[in-house]
């Protein structure tokens with residue numbers, strides 16, 4: 702599937718691209734924030750303010766994802782591994798790192814750096830919450846970012862490829878067995894399993910009345926399962 706990509710610029714010599722699918726999620730997230738999150742926090746705002754804060758929050762969310770990808774990239778660059786690009790798309794971001802890590806420790810550090818960035822951001826947002834108590838819109842933004850970074854960090858640690866946790870798992874198996882191919886096989890198999898679990902969870906969500914959230918989970922699970930399957934096929938060649 703060929704999708705259009707827009708070059709935003711580059712950081713540390715790494716081109717940063719925006720996939721066209723990003724706009725859908727940016728719109729959806731802004732809408733959810735403007736229609737649910739902000740009105741629940743502040744009942745007496747003018748409607749435009751809900752939308753402005755929704756858009757600012759959605760942009761900040763993707764800013765955090767960019768920092769997450771920068772986390773992976775900086776460690777990769779430190780190991781002198783080329784990072785071809787960072788792309789933001791509907792399910793988040795991906796740093797295109799060239800080739801395999803030189804060893805299990807490098808693989809582990811590159812993988813863990815992303816979620817670590819989210820945990821640091823969550824901690825920083827949470828700390829600022831306590832200092833900046835006199836600006837309600839900023840407080841609500843920080844509260845959301847603290848929560849979402851915690852969630853992003855934890856979600857990415859799910860131990861199935863292509864999630865970062867899957868790469869951590871792969872690094873551990875690689876370190877123990879000394880066999881990269883076997884480690885990749887195991888991480889991708891677990892990744893397929895989690896893909897199916899997410900899809901089942903999505904179906905369950907639909908039956909419990911959350912159609913939007915359920916469809917999103919099914920779509921995400923499907924994407925994870927396909928990416929893991931592609932990795933298995935590449936590993937086999």
Ligand SMILES: [Zn+2]
Nearest residue numbers: 815816857865
């Ligand atoms: Zn990551």
